[in-house]
Amino acid sequence: MxxxxxxxxxxxxxxxxxxxxxxxxxxSQLISVGNRSSEVLQKxxxxxxxxxLGYKRSVNxxxxxxxxxxxxxxxSGMYQYLRFEGNRLVQITSKRGR
Numbered sequence: 775m776x777x778x779x780x781x782x783x784x785x786x787x788x789x790x791x792x793x794x795x796x797x798x799x800x801x802s803q804l805i806s807v808g809n810r811s812s813e814v815l816q817k818x819x820x821x822x823x824x825x826x827l828g829y830k831r832s833v834n835x836x837x838x839x840x841x842x843x844x845x846x847x848x849x850s851g852m853y854q855y856l857r858f859e860g861n862r863l864v865q866i867t868s869k870r871g872r
Contacts, residue, residue, distance in 0.1 A: 798854055798866050800846075811861045814844070821846050821856070830859055 797806045800818035821844035829838040839860030847853035848871075857865040 796866065798856070798868075805856075805863065805866075807863050807866065809863045811842075811858050811863070814856065814863060818846060827857075 797804050798818075800814075803817035805814050805817055823845040825843045825845070827841040827843055830841050831838050840858075842858045844856040844858065845853060846856070851870050852868050853871075855865075855867045855869070856863055857867075
């Protein structure tokens, strides 16, 4: 019984943290996974850094598209890392300090 309770608490903790990585506030604007890079640039401004990570090949097609990571911050000690694949935002992560 105790094991089931611990498992439930762990799953609840993981599930409660997942949605936070899908959106980011830039001033009074919100950006979300799926936004185009031009939308993010318009809402958040120029990032502190842009890193080209290479190219990713699509699974079903024989196409490649660029992969980039944009860094914003520090904002109250936090850095935000935005990963773009083919000019679409696919991941938002935040870390304190560098």
